[in-house]
Amino acid sequence: MKTAEEILNEKEQKLISIDPDTIVQEAVNLMVENNIGAMLIKENELITGIFTERDLLRLTAREDFDPKTAMIRDHMTTNLLFANHDTPLYQLQDTVLGKRCRHLLIVKEGKYIGLLSSGDLTRASLNEKSQELSSVSWDYYENWRWKKKK
Numbered sequence: 001m002k003t004a005e006e007i008l009n010e011k012e013q014k015l016i017s018i019d020p021d022t023i024v025q026e027a028v029n030l031m032v033e034n035n036i037g038a039m040l041i042k043e044n045e046l047i048t049g050i051f052t053e054r055d056l057l058r059l060t061a062r063e064d065f066d067p068k069t070a071m072i073r074d075h076m077t078t079n080l081l082f083a084n085h086d087t088p089l090y091q092l093q094d095t096v097l098g099k100r101c102r103h104l105l106i107v108k109e110g111k112y113i114g115l116l117s118s119g120d121l122t123r124a125s126l127n128e129k130s131q132e133l134s135s136v137s138w139d140y141y142e143n144w145r146w147k148k149k150k
Helices: 002-010 024-034 053-060 091-097 118-134
Strands: 038-043 046-052 083-084 103-108 111-117
Touching: 002 091, 002 103, 002 111, 024 038, 024 053, 038 111, 046 053, 046 103, 083 091, 083 111, 091 103, 091 118, 111 118
Parallel strands: 083 103
Antiparallel strands: 038 046, 103 111
């Protein structure tokens, strides 16, 4: 079973981050440009927060919110969820489902090495199942017919 680090290596996407003093509109533009659903917030070379599509959705419901003046620092999530690099796929999926989150930071030797989304985990799971099924011999079943009970 694949681990978090193996899934990250297949993903081949580097961590994209912004400064906490970035304006929300700029962060959203970067998310759209990079086709990502979350932006990591980095301060003094440390990841200190995350800003996601959900955060933006909640903010847009507020009448006092203006993405052209609001700073990420004031709206980022700082309670970061993470998993170790050697965590198996099913455990990663369990964490995402159990904590009702869409993104997990992956940590190795005390450093964040990547970010996995629920979509990344679904893709990895489907790829793994496809590989399992392709290794099965279906010859036995080709001529299988249900027999009626007498």
